[in-house]
Amino acid sequence: MAGFGGLLLIMAAAEAGALLFLNSLRHNDSTLQARFLARNRTLERIRSNIYLSGTFVRDSLLAPEQSGARAQVATLDALRRDSESALTSYAAALEPEEAAPFSNLRSQIESYWNVLNRTLAWSGEERGKYRDAFFYEELVPRRTSMLQIADRIEALNEEALRRGDVKLGDLFGRLQFGLLAMIAVTLLGGAALASLTIFHLLKLEGEVEQRLNENVYSKASLQELSARLVRAQEEERRALSRELHDEVGQAFSAVLMEAENLLDLAAVPEVRAHLESIRGVAAKGMSEIRDMALLLRPSMLDDFGLLPALEWQGREIGKRTGLRVQVASEMSAELPEEHKTCVYRVVQEALNNCAQHAQATAVQVCVRHDAGHILVTVQDDGSGFDPKRVRGLGLLGMEERVRHLGGAFQIDSLPGRGTLLRVTLPLAAIPEQPDVAPSQHEDSSERLWNGGLPYGADSHSAG
């Protein structure tokens, strides 16, 4: 943007310069005119003085006597002084080429005055006697020559005026050129600036787009990462849950069994007491391990499917908090693994929220498959909240899980009016589960160990 400022400054400076220049040109022009006129007027004065003096001298010479000689001398003197002053003023600003004709004129006028003065001193006879000769041989030639000189000076003066005009014309030309040059420079500068700006803008635009792309990419990879983390976490929970249940739990039950065996053999009461104690510890450990495994990931989810796992979850929360949980499912077949886990975790979180924050007494959970979507609703009769203001980590986690599967997550709640959680997951068709018929079941039984027990359409109800 400094470029634009600079360009504007240059334009302003150039225009101001041009204006000043124009002003001085006009001033020069009028000075030149004034000077020319003043000099012309001075020359005219000299010329008219010469004429007047000639006429005057002729008249006095034609007079019969010397009657008014004194007055005539005075008049002539005035004319002479006026001429002198005019000459002096003209000499003040003399052009060099005028110098020679001017000094010539001046000396001629000087001697002319001297001659005139001389004639005035003549007596009556002398006048009569020399008058004609003086006229024709002295006065007229002298006057003619002086007037010629004056004409020459005038011509020179005009020449000076013309030269001044030419000079002004030159200056105008230079101004014109300068203005043209300035326009060219401004245009070029503007074009350069514009292209520089466009280049810069394009570069910025490119950078912005690149950054946008980077943002989009990193957001996508962040989501991908978070989806993978969720999957990895679920996998780990599943593995850990199985490990705890099948290995650690079984180790405890082996200890129990061995204690039972020793109890059969031991007769010493003290030994029996210790064995009973071992038994108690092992039974407690087994029960704790089992609860831990279920908390990590309920085995029903993998063994039987979504509904039994949700029902177990509802029962557990009911036992723990007194919340009445009703689970209804209209699913005809089991969901794909990711959907199953997603729905389970979302409902689990929702139920925990109901029990912990909502002060609800009853919750209804419903899972349906409808028109290419899985619909999950969790409705409680609790205290409700303002979903716009409260956004806990739990809700965010639920939303994130749902979004990974391309689903929608919605909470309708008002303080005092309960909460309705609604989750929609796109699922065009539920893939057919391996048939539960015994003949085919053998093929999938390997999967059952890690995967699930068949959970057919014979969904039972808890009641």
Add this chain to the structure above:
Amino acid sequence: MGQIRILLADDHNILRDGMRLLLERQPGFVVVGEAADGRETLQLAQDQRPDVVVMDIAMPNMNGIEATRRIVEKHPNIGVVILSMHHDESYIIRSLKAGARAYLLKDAMKAELISAIEAVVDGRSFFSPKVSRILQEDYFQALGRKDADDSYDLLTDREREILQLIAEGKTNKEVANTLNLSLYTVDTHRTHILQKLNLHSVPELILYAVRKGIIS
């Protein structure tokens, strides 16, 4: 009565060893085979024809519930005792529906295990007290939740009597003999009972009886 032939099905060696020791010290009990997964159990049941299978649920290559279903389907005389760590009703109910007659938790005492085996051989059901409690708790929880009227009140005294005998594992014929009724009468009562309680099979009836505390 001769020896009780027992098949052990559990994927943990130590546990099987311990159990074998425990059971074989019991007079009249003999362990005729050990299986580490569901398929092996099916095979051994086929080969050995045991009286009782003591079965874990979590096993590789076919779990215990599926193995139970197939064994009971093929050999109705073999009684299955589930011995599992799972203590949720979803496992208990599925095991019963698959045909198991007894369900024990793995922290069961030796006495419970022996009682269960003996009951199953007698054709009766057996649940460890903890299992009964779990089923009853859930039932009462469901009752409180649904305000369902107690359909047990709908039954006549005779029907209650028959319900208990059936739930204990008696066949229609045994019930008829015990109560001095005709087979046809027992069958009619049985149909009425199932209708009144909205049940559909004997395992459901057993479950109901356990929940109501009629049997344990």
